[in-house]
Amino acid sequence: MHILITGGAGFIGVRLARRLLSDNRLTTASGPQPISKLTLLDQVAATGLPNDPRIRIVAGNAADPALIGPLVADADVVYHLAAVVSVAAEHDFDLGMGVNLHGTLALLEACRKTGRKPLFIKASSAAVYGGPLPAAVGEETALFPQTSYGMQKVVGEHLVDDYSRKGFVDGRSLRLPTIVVRPGAPNLAASSFASSLVREPLMGRAYVCPVPPETPVCLLSVRRVVDSFVHAASLTPAALGHTRAIQLPGLTMTVAEMVGALGEIGGKAAVARLSFSPQAEIITIVKGWPVRFTTTRSAPLGFRADTSAKQIIADFVADELDGKVAP
């Protein structure tokens, strides 16, 4: 089978690609399928991948029909991870609309034109929620996103649902909690702090956290989100029912508890590299996000949360830092 990943140079895209190549197959509702081709599309060329003849790396605009048409033509599975992140989409409305809304539409249209009904597995986000919220939220919660990014993610979910209902794709939208620990530099996602406050100190760098220690967060590890994207391919349409959207489960804690786990792995030196300087814009966005999710849908469908922040951080050190933390 041919698998296309948009946002293929992003940290989840690259790790999903490595996992798929390592597995050699992807299990769909029809059973395990050998992977013959894996295309990674992103604005920049994906790096950090093994030398494997099945990989094709494409740099270009994932919202450009002329580019994506031929890439999608023989695709059996499309992982749509490409997105302009929350703060960037809020600052540059046209950029966010172009990539997050029109890009998703263009990709769905390209899939529809193939007539092959590819699996279409999209990254959505807990940013779809907003306004007055119950204690725990999930697919049964009405969506009032309070960011343009969240609005674009909701619209994407509705498009995936209707394109699936019409038989143009076989879609799934996974609402991601805050994914940690993201490697690389801090970025313009409002959730960037949750990774940075672990990664930067463990790599020997100071970090100023823009939200106070008592801030609650809901975390999902990189390992588990990759598991979830792989697992999503195996579900039957019947199991999904009236919507293709799934809220992935997460682990709820405060930033202070994350700092405690950081200390267990990185010691006092790591914690000492952290300081706090609240930034109103980030706090406003983060406060709007729910931190407790219902699992009445995700658990029976087989999606799993992590067990502890310490384990998440230990896995990050093993996977991304070659087991080494700064002294």
Next chain:
Amino acid sequence: MHILITGGAGFIGVRLARRLLSDNRLTTASGPQPISKLTLLDQVAATGLPNDPRIRIVAGNAADPALIGPLVADADVVYHLAAVVSVAAEHDFDLGMGVNLHGTLALLEACRKTGRKPLFIKASSAAVYGGPLPAAVGEETALFPQTSYGMQKVVGEHLVDDYSRKGFVDGRSLRLPTIVVRPGAPNLAASSFASSLVREPLMGRAYVCPVPPETPVCLLSVRRVVDSFVHAASLTPAALGHTRAIQLPGLTMTVAEMVGALGEIGGKAAVARLSFSPQAEIITIVKGWPVRFTTTRSAPLGFRADTSAKQIIADFVADELDGKVAP
């Protein structure tokens, strides 16, 4: 003030225009504003309007930026009623997407470009609901539309919410129940039967109803929906809060009860012109629509339902049939 109505040749558009011209003013959150210009945009030229120098009738594509840009340039209020109706949008996916989704986007973009933050009052629909539903639905209900029309209406609501939050427009989306009694010929709206089963017999014509008598419906009269569009302009953003979507209240009854009211106004002769021949496609769509709505939001905001089917039908006879029914 300049008011633009898209779908201005449609039955609600024309009746809203007549009402606005008759009122001479529209009350916004800033108070009553005299109406100096009223533009009616539709694919065909609007008819049935008084001879009034304030009216400008434009025939053209409401999704064409080159056409709508100049029309919106000095608009203070945009009533966005243009839409491809439910069955038509289901049969021709591209047509529905073009008008209902891309058309709404183009109009919102045109409004944004003016920098004048016009009032943007959009017709949404109870077709936004679907999937498993509580006994009564409203803005707090999660939306799982099961038609492309419903999906496009949900997307429109989210766009209106976010364009309002960003300060590009001052939006309101009114979710309409089934509007009765629509004059003219039966059309491709799945709800068309609710008007036809009253209008056709009263005009002396036979009508074959595609849903059985026990079918529940939720009705709002033409008078009340026009009231609602006028009233929506007067609300403050603060009163609307975290979403600009409002579920309009309706009157719940069965088709059989409608037929009873038809008999009270039109006599046995009218009822005798009705017959029933269930059509699966219409029944499937109509069954997915909720028929009981919460009024926890609409009532405090000042929106009102009708009092009886008999009154709705009597008003139709007075307003559209010059008080005369077929013997």
